[in-house]
Amino acid sequence: MKVSIIALLTAAIVMSVFAQTTRPMPTQIRAVTVYSDRAQITRTGRMTIPAGAQTVAIAGLPAALDDRSVKVSGEAAGAKITDVRVETMYLDTIPDERVTALQHKLDDLKHQQMTVRYRVSSLQKESQFLQEIKPQPSAGTSDARAPKYTVDDWQRSLSFISSNMQRVMTSILEGEEEIQTLQKKIDAAQKQLTDLSSRLQRVTKTLLVDVDVQRGGELHLSASYVVFNARWYPQYDVRALREAGSVQLEYRGAVQQSTGEDWTNVDLSLSTARPDVGGVKPDLATWFVNEAQPVVVQPFMRNTAGGARSLMKKTEDAAVQSAPTPEAEASPALEPMEESEAEVETGMTSVVYAIPAKSNVPSDNVAHKVGITIEKLSAEFSYLAAPKLSPFVYLKGTVRNTTDYPLLPGVMNVFSDREFIAQSAMKLVAPGETFDAYFGIDQGVTIERKLINRSTEYTGTFTKNTKVTYDFRYTVENKKKTDVTIGVQDQLPVSQNERIVVELLEPKDLARDAQGTVTFTYTLKPSEKRTWEFRFSLEYPRDMKVTGIE
Numbered sequence: 116m117k118v119s120i121i122a123l124l125t126a127a128i129v130m131s132v133f134a135q136t137t138r139p140m141p142t143q144i145r146a147v148t149v150y151s152d153r154a155q156i157t158r159t160g161r162m163t164i165p166a167g168a169q170t171v172a173i174a175g176l177p178a179a180l181d182d183r184s185v186k187v188s189g190e191a192a193g194a195k196i197t198d199v200r201v202e203t204m205y206l207d208t209i210p211d212e213r214v215t216a217l218q219h220k221l222d223d224l225k226h227q228q229m230t231v232r233y234r235v236s237s238l239q240k241e242s243q244f245l246q247e248i249k250p251q252p253s254a255g256t257s258d259a260r261a262p263k264y265t266v267d268d269w270q271r272s273l274s275f276i277s278s279n280m281q282r283v284m285t286s287i288l289e290g291e292e293e294i295q296t297l298q299k300k301i302d303a304a305q306k307q308l309t310d311l312s313s314r315l316q317r318v319t320k321t322l323l324v325d326v327d328v329q330r331g332g333e334l335h336l337s338a339s340y341v342v343f344n345a346r347w348y349p350q351y352d353v354r355a356l357r358e359a360g361s362v363q364l365e366y367r368g369a370v371q372q373s374t375g376e377d378w379t380n381v382d383l384s385l386s387t388a389r390p391d392v393g394g395v396k397p398d399l400a401t402w403f404v405n406e407a408q409p410v411v412v413q414p415f416m417r418n419t420a421g422g423a424r425s426l427m428k429k430t431e432d433a434a435v436q437s438a439p440t441p442e443a444e445a446s447p448a449l450e451p452m453e454e455s456e457a458e459v460e461t462g463m464t465s466v467v468y469a470i471p472a473k474s475n476v477p478s479d480n481v482a483h484k485v486g487i488t489i490e491k492l493s494a495e496f497s498y499l500a501a502p503k504l505s506p507f508v509y510l511k512g513t514v515r516n517t518t519d520y521p522l523l524p525g526v527m528n529v530f531s532d533r534e535f536i537a538q539s540a541m542k543l544v545a546p547g548e549t550f551d552a553y554f555g556i557d558q559g560v561t562i563e564r565k566l567i568n569r570s571t572e573y574t575g576t577f578t579k580n581t582k583v584t585y586d587f588r589y590t591v592e593n594k595k596k597t598d599v600t601i602g603v604q605d606q607l608p609v610s611q612n613e614r615i616v617v618e619l620l621e622p623k624d625l626a627r628d629a630q631g632t633v634t635f636t637y638t639l640k641p642s643e644k645r646t647w648e649f650r651f652s653l654e655y656p657r658d659m660k661v662t663g664i665e
Contacts, residue, residue: 136169137323138162140336146382147476148467149370152391154345155184156376158338165331168197171324174204177342177375178318184341185322193329204319217308224304228297235290242283245276319375345372347385349525350484351541354532355496355512355554362494362514362552366487366522368468373480383474383485387523388465466520492517498557498601502564502589507556508601514552516544531555559595560639562603564588567648579657583664584620587649593639600638607631607651608663615661620650 142160158173182201189196322338352365368385372378468487476483494512510531516522522544529536529552536555544550568586573579593599609631610617619625627633637645655661 136167137172138164138169139172139174140334142173142336142338144376144378144381146384147378147474148384148386149345149347149368149372150386150388150390151348152346153181153341153343154372154374155339155341159336161333161335163332164191164194164326164328164334166328168325168327171326171334171336173322173324173336173338174319175376176201176320176322176340178203178320179342179344179374180320181341181343182320185338186340187322187324187336187338189334189336191326191328191334192332194326194334196324197327198323198325200323202321202323204321214308217304221301221304221308224297224301228294228301231290231293231297235287235294238283238287238290242280242287245280245283248272248276342374344374345370347371349487349523349541351522351525351527352530353512353514353527353552354530355494355510355552356491357496357510359491360494360496361491362512364490364492364514364522366490367484368470368487369482369484370474370476371480371482372476373478375478377478378474378476380473380475383470383476385468385470385485385487386465387467387521488518490518494552498560498599499604500562500591500601501604502562503605506562507558508560508562510554510557512552512554513549515549516546519546521545522550527552529554557595559593560599560601561592561594562601563590564605565590573657574654580654581657581659582652582654584652585650585665588646589635589649590644590646591637591639592644593641596641598638598640600636603635603637605633605635605649607633608653610653612655614659615653615655618652618654620652621648 140160140162142158144156145159146157148155160173162171164171180201185199185201187196187199322340324336324338326334328334347368347370350367350369352363352367354363354365356363370383370385470485470487474483474485492514494514496510496512498508499511500508522541524543525541527539527541529539531554534555537553539553542550565588566585567588568584570584570586572582572584574582587605589603591601591603607619607627608617609629617631619627625633625635633649635647635649639645653661653664
């Protein structure tokens with residue numbers, strides 16, 4: 116019994132000492148570097164601390180924190196870090212101001228709706244009372260004391276009932292509309308509260324830093340860690356500046372995170388590095404080739420024990436290979452307080468975009484755009500047309516990336532001056548490479564494709580063939596005040612049978628690709644019109660049924 120009491124007293128003393136020597140440190144997020152699938156957070160804090168060995172606690176960190184990524188550095192007058200560890204905390208409630216504010220807003224909306232419901236209910240009772248009013252005339256009654264109604268009395272009564280009924284019904288309709296409007300607001304607030312509550316963390320982590328302070332005074336700590344549920348992706352606005360022979364590229368980053376903590380007034384950087392891929396090239400395994408052996412099916416029961424032993428042996432071997440080494444399980448190495456963490460810099464294989472202004476990115480899983488840069492890139496403009504499919508001429512810009520950084524894959528919004536044209540995809544474009552951007556139709560250049568003739572003739576004396584000839588005429592006109600270069604695309608049929616012969620008749624030297632596509636390229640001066648013909652034929656045996664002929 117005495118031993119039990121002594122043990123309890125000892126535990127109480129130890130817990131008391133631990134509670135006294137663990138000091139919470141308030142911190143703020145100062146810098147965030149966002150990657151394609153995670154983010155690196157840097158928190159800083161300061162406090163006055165006495166001499167002696169003690170623990171500094173940085174609480175309220177997100178559950179998405181990667182414990183292995185934690186790094187701590189600091190400054191103090193004679194102190195050093197002796198240990199860093201992360202503990203997981205489980206919360207019964209969610210201490211978040213946004214939840215409280217939304218709950219108050221929801222309660223207020225419900226109170227307003229209930230007040231309107233009471234008002235409508237009262238108006239409905241008033242309407243029922245007005246409907247029950249039935250004035251009775253005294254004509255023909257034997258009671259001399261009964262009131263005698265004249266025509267004016269009737270009119271006044273009907274006017275009273277009508278005007279009040281109209282007022283009541285109008286107020287009831289307005290009240291019901293107000294109830295519906297409030298219900299929409301209630302539904303929206305409830306959805307917002309549900310979404311927010313699902314994102315907020317009931318599990319948090321606390322960073323515990325053991326320090327040995329030789330001289331009491333002010334302590335500065337900087338802690339960095341990696342969190343998941345965060346990403347960024349590029350977005351581009353490309354505007355054509357045809358007179359200048361260039362395009363304006365507005366490069367933005369869309370940052371999205373649901374880490375459980377808001378990034379408020381932080382130094383934001385966007386990195387093109389890919390930590391998810393890793394930095395080590397995978398090794399090629401030996402590629403064995405051997406003669407296939409016949410499969411021998413053994414009775415199940417005869418191999419069960421051996422198979423179980425083999426499976427247990429493989430499991431044990433895998434466990435031994437995957438078991439962490441003592442070095443991996445050991446605590447992080449001691450770091451002198453005088454040293455600080457190196458800042459993220461642009462490397463040889465990645466680029467870091469440091470956003471110049473302070474940024475705010477709440478933990479709402481909504482994309483928040485930040486500007487990266489605005490560049491003017493050289494471009495060559497030309498026109499393309501496929502009149503077989505569309506009667507319009509399209510403006511194309513071949514844009515060269517003259518920056519020192521790559522353009523990552525992302526969404527590209529294309530504008531012609533101030534007019535939005537279309538949305539397309541930006542491919543990965545390295546410095547010096549080009550990409551295509553289409554800026555819609557230009558009615559200053561017109562094109563017409565017309566079928567002049569389609570003839571069918573039968574050839575051959577002994578071998579009877581059918582020959583179908585197509586003759587198209589093209590007309591292109593430049594109505595602009597500058598020279599234009601236009602590429603006009605059409606196609607020849609592609610034969611999939613050696614007895615079906617496709618022959619290009621005019622122009623004979625026109626090149627075609629494997630899909631049968633041909634391109635006519637011309638440069639037209641202002642007000643110039645050009646006309647040309649495109650003829651080809653198909654010849655095949657008369658008794659053959661051919662598909663695909665127009």
